[in-house]
Amino acid sequence: MSTISAEILPVEVAASDEVSRLRALWNTIRKKPLGMASALLLLVLVLTAIFADVLAPYDPLEARPEIRLAAPSRAHPFGTDDIGRDVLSRIIYGARISLWVGILAVGIGTFAGMIIGLACGYWEGRLDIVLQRVMDAIQSIPGLVLALAIVSVLRPSTTNAMLAIAIVIIPGNSRIVRGSVLSAKQNRYVEAAQALGCRQLKIVLTHILPNVTAPILVIGSIWLGNAILIEASLSFLGLGTQPPIPSWGLMLSSTGRAFMEQAPWLAIFPGLAISLAVFGFNLFGDTLRDAWDPKLRRRG
Amino acid sequence: MYKYVLRRLFLAIPVLLLSSVIVFGLMRVMPGDALIALMGESGNLNTKELAKIRKDLGLDKPYYEQYGIWLWQMISFNPGHSIFTNEPIAVSLKKSIPVTLELATLAMILGLLIAIPIGVLSATRQDTPPDYVGRVVAVAGLSLPDFWLGTLVITFAAMWFHWIPPIGYASFWESPWQNLQQFMLPAAVLGYRLSSATMRMTRSTVLEVLREDYVRTAWAKGLAGRIVVYKHALKNALIPVVTIVGGQLGTLLAGTVIVETIFALPGMGRLTVEAILYRDYPVVQTNVMLVAATLVSLNLIVDMTYAWLDPRIRY
Numbered sequence: 009m010s011t012i013s014a015e016i017l018p019v020e021v022a023a024s025d026e027v028s029r030l031r032a033l034w035n036t037i038r039k040k041p042l043g044m045a046s047a048l049l050l051l052v053l054v055l056t057a058i059f060a061d062v063l064a065p066y067d068p069l070e071a072r073p074e075i076r077l078a079a080p081s082r083a084h085p086f087g088t089d090d091i092g093r094d095v096l097s098r099i100i101y102g103a104r105i106s107l108w109v110g111i112l113a114v115g116i117g118t119f120a121g122m123i124i125g126l127a128c129g130y131w132e133g134r135l136d137i138v139l140q141r142v143m144d145a146i147q148s149i150p151g152l153v154l155a156l157a158i159v160s161v162l163r164p165s166t167t168n169a170m171l172a173i174a175i176v177i178i179p180g181n182s183r184i185v186r187g188s189v190l191s192a193k194q195n196r197y198v199e200a201a202q203a204l205g206c207r208q209l210k211i212v213l214t215h216i217l218p219n220v221t222a223p224i225l226v227i228g229s230i231w232l233g234n235a236i237l238i239e240a241s242l243s244f245l246g247l248g249t250q251p252p253i254p255s256w257g258l259m260l261s262s263t264g265r266a267f268m269e270q271a272p273w274l275a276i277f278p279g280l281a282i283s284l285a286v287f288g289f290n291l292f293g294d295t296l297r298d299a300w301d302p303k304l305r306r307r308g
Numbered sequence: 309m310y311k312y313v314l315r316r317l318f319l320a321i322p323v324l325l326l327s328s329v330i331v332f333g334l335m336r337v338m339p340g341d342a343l344i345a346l347m348g349e350s351g352n353l354n355t356k357e358l359a360k361i362r363k364d365l366g367l368d369k370p371y372y373e374q375y376g377i378w379l380w381q382m383i384s385f386n387p388g389h390s391i392f393t394n395e396p397i398a399v400s401l402k403k404s405i406p407v408t409l410e411l412a413t414l415a416m417i418l419g420l421l422i423a424i425p426i427g428v429l430s431a432t433r434q435d436t437p438p439d440y441v442g443r444v445v446a447v448a449g450l451s452l453p454d455f456w457l458g459t460l461v462i463t464f465a466a467m468w469f470h471w472i473p474p475i476g477y478a479s480f481w482e483s484p485w486q487n488l489q490q491f492m493l494p495a496a497v498l499g500y501r502l503s504s505a506t507m508r509m510t511r512s513t514v515l516e517v518l519r520e521d522y523v524r525t526a527w528a529k530g531l532a533g534r535i536v537v538y539k540h541a542l543k544n545a546l547i548p549v550v551t552i553v554g555g556q557l558g559t560l561l562a563g564t565v566i567v568e569t570i571f572a573l574p575g576m577g578r579l580t581v582e583a584i585l586y587r588d589y590p591v592v593q594t595n596v597m598l599v600a601a602t603l604v605s606l607n608l609i610v611d612m613t614y615a616w617l618d619p620r621i622r623y
Binding site for chain 2: 141142144145146148149150151152153154156157158159160161162233237240241244245246247257260261264265268269272275276278279282283284286287290291
């Protein structure tokens, strides 16, 4: 009897939790115009990335020197670059790179951070002390500088930039998860599960994990904006995505800066794309926090 | 207080040692690669020469010995030579650190000068047009990439005002005016980026503090509005702001990397990026370690500042 309830209960809690969370998010998005705007912005970004082949009017890599540095026109709304590639098409394909790098980097970083945080928070002791000092050490190096150093070892490429960003994300996430685990451990039902003789791994996965998903998702969405920014910065410095792949940061540094005075659209549009994407994720992170932070929810 | 400082210093040592292991380990993942790249570029890849260079650089020694040597070099402020330019790293650091220091300090000051008055204005005029403008300015600062802002600022200054920053770096002591002209724009770009988070924090904490009893008492006593806001409210509202500013030191140091590259300032950031591009790992590991050490010490100073700002905090 007792084992049955121990198995069924958490599943029910988790399911109802998810429903209420989605509802809370939907309510916040409906009530706050900025929340709605950020959700729409992200939707547009995701759709652009998915349907880049359909949406892009030209091949992003096709060079047509006869129309090089053409100003924005009906045929090329964002103009063309120094070898006559359509800037709009490159920006549309660039959304793919940015989102892909952002989602994978944040996914890997969050997952690894979560595992470390869960282990540190649940088992505490020596493991916790050692791992947290390692996290301190990683955090003592500024994110971009650490990413630069990692990329320098792995050689510049989109995949390596992504891995570097993931490593930068791990310490902060592990700390947040650890904090949530420490407080979740105080709950009576965890004590009950321990008393019932549940296996530790099971307690962690079914009783503790649901408590830390909200902070993970909030911090993850904010990190997505940052990850896009770091990828753009690395590509801007020539250490991320390599030409001719269309990446927003690379477009800015390679042609954008060189032809800025003759063709300002080469720098303005990629920069605008980065800003809007980062702005969208930052704002959406705020919205998620408003919706899911119990302290704020009670107040609002 | 002394005990606390000592304890913090004591705790900082293992963290720094660990980060030195991480940095060292990172640079050793592919130890020969940088050399092969270097030799390959010069077109004469020769195993004999490679072995000689490896020996000269101490790369033939076991890792723990290399690490020990490097650690000692760092502690004795003699971090060896660049493998690319062969210049002693201490010499290039001596040239580049003042540049970054000046840029970072100016940016920090400009950032605070922008953030605190606007944050206070935003809070005292909550939900009025100045508040909305302030908040939009702050959110925009968080989302605009500094490399984009830098590029736009340089170009539009040239296009509209026909002004470009003087080329060729001059130190403040050589030519103060030229130096300030060179630093004005980069410090403004970096300062604006820093100001946004500070501005948001100042606004929310001032809003909170203005509702406190002692502020109401100050109003009731008939004190002038300015004194209530700046003397009574702001001092306490600044504590979380110091935390935010402290947390931004990493952003600031990373920002200098980008801004120095765009504005061609010969600081540590640009030195590091160039070293990374040339895979000059002695320079990279020294610079990254130096940044980490700076950050750890600055964080300690930030924590000390709390006690000064808030008499309730005693260590």
